[in-house]
Amino acid sequence: MKYGMTVGSIAAALLLCAGAAVAAPRGWSTDYQGTRAAARAAGKHVLLAIVDSANCYASRAFKRNVIDNEGWADWREGNAESLLLVWWDRAEIPERTWSETAFLFSSGGESASLSTPLVAVFSPDGMLAVPVIDNAEGVLLDFDAFTEAVDERLEAWADVPSGALAWPTLTSASGLRARWSLDYYGSREKGFAKQWPVLVAIVDSGVASATTEAWVRGVLMSEEWQDWLDSTNILLVWWDRAKISRAQWDKVAFLFASGEGGIVLPQMVLFDTNGLKVDQFLAVNNGDNNLSSAGDFIDRLDEAMEWDGLQIGPGWVGFTDPAQTVSATTNAVTVTVKRWGGASEGAQTFRVFTVSGSETNAAVAGIHYKSVNASVSWAAGESGEKTVIVPLLDGADVIVTQRVFHVRLEKGAGTTAKLGTTNHTVTVDYAPGVIGFTTNALTVYAGSDYAEVTVRRSGGVLGKQTVTLKTHAGTAAAYFKTVTTNLVWASGELGDKQVRIPLQGDALDFGAPLTGQVFYAVLSPAATNMTARLSITNQVITLQGSASSAGDWKYDSSNGVWRVASNTSQASALTWGAREGGWLTFAWHKITSGGTLAAALPGVVTNTAVTDVTNRVALAQGTNVVWMLTNCTATVKLLRWESAQVQLRAPADGFSATNKIVTLSWEVPSDSVVTSYLYYAQSPDPMPMQQHVGVAVTNQVSYTNATPGAVEFKWHVEMDIHGDLQTTARVVGPTWSINFLKRKEVSVAVPPPIADKASPNIVLYQYVPARIPMAERLKAVHGAARRYTAKGLPRGLKIDASTGIIAGTPKRAGTFRATVKTTAAGAASAVELEIEVLPCPAFALGEFQGVVLDEASRVRGALVLKVSKSGALSGKLESGGRRQSLRGAWVDGNGQARTVRLSAGRVEAMVLTLTPEGVGGVTVEGWRVLARQVLSQQAVQQIAGAYTTVLRAEADDTPGLPAGYGFVTYTVASRTGSVKYGGVLADGTRVSGSAKIAAGDGAGTAFFPIYKSLYARRGEVSGVVTSLPDSSVVFGQGGWVNPGGGGSRQGSRVSFDAALDGVGARYAQPADWRVLDGAWLTADGRPFATLSAAGGKLLAQTAGVTFSLTKQSGIFAGRFTDETNTARTFKGVYMPTLLYGAGFYLCPDSGDGATPCSLPVELEQ
Secondary structure (H helix, E strand, O other): OEEEEEOOEEEOOOOOOOOOOOOOOOOOEOOHHHHHHHHHHHOOEEEEEEEOOOOOHHHHHHHHHHHOOOOHHHHHHHOOOOEEEEEEEOOOOOHHHHHHHHHHHOEOHHHOEEEOOEEEEEOOOOOEOOOOEOOHHHHHHOHHHHHHHHHHHHHHOOOOOOOOOOOOOEEOOOOOOOOEEOOHHHHHHHHHHHOOOEEEEEEOOOOOOHHHHHHHHHHHOOHHHHHHHHOEOOEEEEEEOOOOOHHHHHHHHHHHOOOOOOOOOOEEEEEOOOOOEEEEEEOOOOOOOOOOOHHHHHHHHHHHOOOOOOEOOOOEEEEOOOEEEEEOOOOEEEEEEEEEOOOOOOOEEEEEEEEOOOOOOEOOEOOOEOOOEEEEEEOOOOOEEEEEEEEEOOOOOOOOOEEEEEEEEEEOOOOOOEEOOOEEEEEEEOOOOEEEEOOOEEEEEOOOOEEEEEEEEEOOOOOOEEEEEEEEEOOOHHHEOOOEEEEEEOOOOOEEEEEEEEEOHHHHOOOOOOEEEEEEEEEEEOOOOOOOEEOOOEEEEEEEOOEEEEOOOEEEOOOOEEEEOOOOOOOEEEEEEOOOOEEEEEEEEEOOOOOEEEEEEOOEEEEOOOOOEEEEEEEOOOOEEEEEEEOOOEEEEEEEEEEOOOEEEEOOOOEEEOOOEEEEEEEOOOOOOEEEEEEEEEOOOOOOEEEEEEOOOEEEEEEEOOOOOOEEEEEEEEEEEEEOOOEEEEEEOOOEEEEEOOOOOOOOOOOOOOOOOOOOOEEEEOOOOEEEEOHHHOOOOOOOOOEEEEEOOOOOEEEOOOOOEEEEOOOOOEEEEEEEEEEEOOEEEEEEEEEEEEOOOHHHOEEEEEEEEOOOOOEEEEEEEEEOOOOOEEEEEEEOOEEEEEEEEEEEEOOOOEEEEEEEOOEEEEEEEEEOOEEEEEEOOOOEEEEEEEOOHHHHOOOOEEEEEEEEEEOOOOOOOOOOOEEEEEEEOOOOOEEEEEEEOOOOOEEEEEEEOEEOOOOOOEEEEEEEEEOOOOEEEEEEEEEOOOOEEEEEEEEEEEOOHHHOOOOOOOOEEEEEEEEEEEOOOOOOHHHHOOOEEEEOOEEEEEEEOHHHOOEEOOOOOEEEEOOOOOEEEEEEEOOOOOEEEEEEEEEHHHOEEEEEEEOOOOOOOOOOOEEEEEEEO
16 A cells, blocks of 8 residues: 655545454564664664555555464564564554654655555664565565565674673773763863873763664674774763763753754764864764764774874784685695784784694695794884795695695784784685686698697696597588597696597698688586586687689699689689798699799799699798689699798796806708898897898807896797799797896895794684683682682673683684682682684685485475674574574584584574584484585686576376476576576476575585475475586485375375486577477377477477477477377477477376376477
8 A cells, every 4th residue: 555645744545445454463562662662772673564454455465475474483483582573553553653653664755655565674773774675576475585585684784782782881080091981071181181082972871862872782882892992092971961960961062063053962073182173973873874883983083083193002913814715726825914903012923833733624734735834023113914925735635625724823922912813724625627628719721630629627636537529520521530539637637638630531631722611529528427617618620721712723632633624714813821931832734835824922923834843932921822824724733831930949938047148049940941040139128139140950049148137038030941933931930038137145034933832721712602610720719708800801701700610602713811810808819811712714604505304315495504704693494384584503613613503483493513514414303404605706607597407206106196397497696696496397386486506515516405385385396406517407306295185286186205306407598599490399208290490480390289489598388289189288498408308298187196197298309
């Protein structure tokens, strides 16, 4: 229902229907303001549904389809700890009250309009998620679409601190660094005296202010803000209307009022070191410039004034990243360490060293990488980044796909800077690599004995890899011999392999007039377990002649002779072109007297006066010989071509010379009519110098570099060749370079030694709950009551004052020095602790896509798990016809594995373990869970695109099982890796959904699950769709459950529980749809139509048969008449790369379930 609003009045829309009002659903509140306030205080989200249940069909449909959906209770329970609900119903709330709130979410200014239903989501800090959720595309009428939209908004706030709102601790004193003071005037005076800036926060904590509370939760409660305060000289003023007399508050606050005399809270005022106001801003609002996150708020302060000289302390030192992944084909890993924050006080030296670790796939120093133990140092006042290089060794790994080692950071003696990230995990990928032709096209000229193609393996060496190379005829079928061969790379082997394809017929004659005839070399996997990815799999080989003719010249292929058998006055020309410099030998014969036969050569035109002569002429690259004939007959036979090449020998191209004298050497063809010339140029002079060398075959020339310093020297050789008929040609060789180095002794600074130190007392793991009893670590203190205190603990840990147990969940990685004390009856004891919190490893962060498998390894559900950078756990589980939202908690963990527990509401759903190999676990029903990280955007690029797959069901003793082929088409988005799929099962049931593509078990493979409940949630279809490196697709571990009865589309009197599998491939439209010309359609194995593709339009040539194919998707459909003279409708999908298509047609229901409800339709070529 759509409503309109004008300024000062609200016009109710015409009622579309009349009906009784619907009470608020169970669990929903009708107190909008009270719920918002309660949510802000408790750090919870709010979901506001704006409806009109009495007058709006869409509002009632939203309640019926979503709120009353059987999956809603599970979704609601899964979010019960973090979400409050408000049902804002026009039928139940006074009109004015309803409108005042509802129209806050309208658009359109003075002529605002509002369509119900409408849903808004608020964050724990009270901020509105935009955009609000309207019913565009039916989102509010579909349970899955609606809950997914809400989940996306909830996930966006996963890092906002939850729990009770923590207002800052206040003091009445002034001049205390980084402490909130209630003394405005004293703080201003102390700031001026100390030359420290003063930040004044004008607030009112006594009223329910969503924006003020959002700022407190998002900024003041954050670790980032506390870190900034710890390293900054600044005074803080908390000018709170609830803590100060009204008159006193007004006197100061309204000094900063706007031109209209009002002031909006929370208002921030920043004074610089001279006491002058440099910035004033509203910290939080519901529009732009929202500074409710600590990072944005600090950025605003940093931009307002110069903070140099106000930072204190030595700052922090840590790795810039906690992890990186590199290919084993790279030479080294670069690790970056950064010093930041504070005033960079004091010189700081840290030790950086490598550790193999204890992972099952741990890399070994000396085998996979070179051990490093180095120091990085910053002088006093210095900050910024330093890099350390860890060389990777050449030894290939043929056992596992990845090896892991760690780079650690440790303080040196006397170091005072705080530690940031101290562990950097390096994952070395040993991928199987990529195999393909080095180019997709090759030109071979007539006269060659063979065409040589090159296939290259690169980017990885894992596993033995075998591909099959086959030749396919194009227009050059008569000119080559068919080749089928396997190319094998051993595990650990990289590089090129060549295959020679023998030529035959005219292709062997370099004078033959070939005009671009083509054939193909094609690669395919030689085995189903090949894991390397194929790149260029099709190479077009073009056979090209060097001779062409005009007029009466004809080629006699039986003798390899060009001939003019009869000639009138027509001028005829035979042309042969040189592709490189060299000598052409030919025999030419003027048969009849009279007329003219002449050879036009570069710079020469000659007539023959004899009946038969053989000449060897010199030609430069790109020049031609033209035999011109008029009024006579003649023959020309091209006998031989000799390439003239300069071969540079030494020094090698790019050679680095430390001596000033070098000897240049080269060779030229062994021919008495060759003269060499040496050309060289020395930078910065670009002009080449020429030196005549002579006619020797092997040549050596010494060159002395007289220019001091580093110099680049380039050289090449040219030669003159000579032939018959006064021909001369210049041939230019390749250009090589020499780098003359500047000779200078360079002293190498030896880093200062770093004293060995003991490992930390305690090692904890980020996000993993910890418990450290301290009573036994402290010396005995007599007294009935002992009190424990601790200072310097990692954030998230607290000590119990009575038991001395430190417990909690460490939220931040790093090394922390803590002091724990105990006192009793005036006596005290203390112990110093060094606690290292290792960061959450990269393998345990991000988004994971997985499946739930039963004891037969059949898919029984689909799982999505998300782990935010702050350690927040959430997920979705679809199984057993239910869709549940999950929330999680960390249970245990170490550097190699992390264990989490996921629950749907208050009911435990599963326990999972995250490792570098993936995610595994067990549901409470005892079913296995397997998941993998979703592919990175870079990895997705390799498999993005459209795919088509056919499905076949199998079940014993089920005669009514559909015998036709179902099908699924899907698309992988290149930017997000999201998969959208849709298809039809062989009983006509439609299936659609979405998922994320994740890394498969084999290198270069990827998968996503399909799980959908069917037949009013009494049946299901499931499976795993796996994409292989060669772009083929396998559908496996699938099932299809049909309950029979009225819920089934076809075969309604039979139920079945069938296995489901299938095959498919990447879908790409053929370059020419005429490949389907002559293809036939079969129904249950019997041909019933032949296709015509004339003009690229696909038609069935058989009377009574219709056929259409959607070229964008490959889906086809049509009608035919079966043997009972009954019209049948069929549908299916075509897979161009497999040259095959399949589908089904529905059969009449026999009533007894004894015959299949569908039969197969196939498209074959």
